[in-house]
Amino acid sequence: MKDLITVAEFTIKEAIKRKSFIISMLIILAIIILGFNIPNIVNIFSNDEDEKTKVLIIDSENILGETQIRIDNTNTNYDYTITKENLSENQVKEKIENKEYDSCLVVSKVENQIKLDYVVESIMMGETIPEDLIESFSVQYTASQIKKAGLTQEQLQAMFTDFDVNVIQTDENAAKGNVLVAMLLSIVLFYAIYFCAYQVSTSITTEKTSKIMETLVTSTSPKTIVLGKTIGIGIVGLLQVIIIAVTAILSANTFLPAGSLEGIFDMSSITPLFCIATLVYFLLGYFMYALLYALTGSMVAKPEDIQSANTPVAILAVIGFYLSYFSMMNPASNINLFAAVFPISSPFCMPLRILVGSAKMSEVVTSIPILIICILVIAKVSIKIYSSAILNYGTKMNLKSAIKIFKSKEN
Numbered sequence: 001m002k003d004l005i006t007v008a009e010f011t012i013k014e015a016i017k018r019k020s021f022i023i024s025m026l027i028i029l030a031i032i033i034l035g036f037n038i039p040n041i042v043n044i045f046s047n048d049e050d051e052k053t054k055v056l057i058i059d060s061e062n063i064l065g066e067t068q069i070r071i072d073n074t075n076t077n078y079d080y081t082i083t084k085e086n087l088s089e090n091q092v093k094e095k096i097e098n099k100e101y102d103s104c105l106v107v108s109k110v111e112n113q114i115k116l117d118y119v120v121e122s123i124m125m126g127e128t129i130p131e132d133l134i135e136s137f138s139v140q141y142t143a144s145q146i147k148k149a150g151l152t153q154e155q156l157q158a159m160f161t162d163f164d165v166n167v168i169q170t171d172e173n174a175a176k177g178n179v180l181v182a183m184l185l186s187i188v189l190f191y192a193i194y195f196c197a198y199q200v201s202t203s204i205t206t207e208k209t210s211k212i213m214e215t216l217v218t219s220t221s222p223k224t225i226v227l228g229k230t231i232g233i234g235i236v237g238l239l240q241v242i243i244i245a246v247t248a249i250l251s252a253n254t255f256l257p258a259g260s261l262e263g264i265f266d267m268s269s270i271t272p273l274f275c276i277a278t279l280v281y282f283l284l285g286y287f288m289y290a291l292l293y294a295l296t297g298s299m300v301a302k303p304e305d306i307q308s309a310n311t312p313v314a315i316l317a318v319i320g321f322y323l324s325y326f327s328m329m330n331p332a333s334n335i336n337l338f339a340a341v342f343p344i345s346s347p348f349c350m351p352l353r354i355l356v357g358s359a360k361m362s363e364v365v366t367s368i369p370i371l372i373i374c375i376l377v378i379a380k381v382s383i384k385i386y387s388s389a390i391l392n393y394g395t396k397m398n399l400k401s402a403i404k405i406f407k408s409k410e411n
Contacts, residue, residue: 003220007228008235011203015236025240029247036251052079055130056101060086063107063114078130096121105133114141183325185278186352190321193282193347196237197289197317198310200230201297204386205306222387226379230290237286270355277364278351284371285347289317291378298386320344324352341367343374 015021055078062084081101092104096119106117116134220228296309323345327336339345340353346367353359 003224004228004231007220007225008232011229011232012236015199015203015233021236025243028244032244032248033251033255036248036255040255052077053103054079054081054101055133056092056095056104057082057107058085058087058092058104059107060084061107061109063109078133080133092119183352185355186321186324186348189278189282189285189351190317190324190348192237192241193285193289194314194317194321196233196240196286197293198314199233199237200290201293201300201306201310203229203233204294204297205300205302223383226291226294226383226386230287230294234283234286234290238282241282274351274354277354280368281347281351281371284368284375288343288347288371288375288378289313291375291382292316295378295382295385298382316344321348324348337363341370343367343371346371 057080059082087095092106095101096104102120104119106119108115108117292313293310296313297306300306300309320339320342323335323339323342325348327339327349336349336353336358339349340359340363350359350364350367353363
């Protein structure tokens with residue numbers, strides 16, 4: 001145990017001292033803080049921060065009907081003014097050029113059709129007539145015309161009643177809550193596990209080629225080295241995730257208006273049970289992929305070969321992630337159940353099923369032992385291959401020779 005702690009401490013110190021680690025963390029934290037400050041930055045450079053777009057509505061023929069048409073200026077980005085004054089085209093242009101109004105909407109009637117002319121100083125890319133204003137005109141004008149036909153206010157309200165739409169899911173495994181949050185957390189969980197595990201192979205290969213391993217091997221067993229490095233980098237990765245999460249939460253609470261994210265992210269499902277489950281699956285997923293990367297790292301003779309050696313493991317991780325991601329599109333599907341217990345995808349999938357309420361206790365009880373068994377098998381293989389390959393500085397070890405070494409050890 002003492003040797004295990006020593007190797008883990010050595011790995012942690014080496015990892016956090018690397019310039020790549022420090023620079024990447026600073027960049028990630030800066031991006032998070034900058035991202036949550038985007039609305040404030042936009043407001044700083046906006047000349048019309050507190051000003052609404054002023055729109056003049058000219059209805060000289062009283063087509064819309066001043067008493068029927070009501071315009072709400074409080075809940076829009078526009079400040080509307082209605083006038084019956086018959087202004088000429090030059091007068092309208094003068095008001096806009098003098099900045100009395102930003103635009104003007106002229107209402108007229110040609111034969112039996114209502115015509116709307118939208119006058120602006122210059123048309124910007126993507127600029128159109130305010131859709132909320134046109135919709136308000138259309139609904140209220142229709143209501144005023146129906147009212148002229150002799151209908152009462154109650155009858156009018158009955159005609160324009162909004163529908164209260166609710167979605168009811170019949171499947172007991174159906175998702176509840178905000179699936180968007182689940183998908184975003186799935187992406188975060190994948191990158192956290194993948195990049196933390198990836199560092200194991202890089203660390204082993206780098207230290208192997210720099211002869212540091214000769215010192216470690218002479219003072220402790222290969223099993224202790226593999227497990228110690230895996231634990232050490234796992235602790236560093238977990239601290240990275242915690243720092244990033246805390247920074248994101250503090251930035252959101254500090255720089256964004258209160259309640260601005262409530263309509264987008266439903267955080268009510270994030271319970272202590274979910275947090276514990278996420279931590280358990282993060283650790284299990286990390287150990288499985290980290291030990292796989294330890295295996296590939298020990299088979300590489302030169303650091304420049306590490307990327308090609310890690311490709312099969314990377315493909316497995318990506319397949320596991322997409323199994324989890326696409327299963328979230330239909331949480332009640334059979335592929336979701338498969339992804340929840342399949343070891344390469346369960347670390348990404350099961351926390352999300354728990355979050356949306358579609359996970360059964362039997363699935364959790366099944367998936368965790370399967371993950372643990374996979375970790376034990378992969379650890380046994382990795383340690384055996386590592387023991388024979390760690391001092392091999394010559395040719396690159398291929399899969400065939402690795403299998404041969406493993407069989408010979410068994411014998």
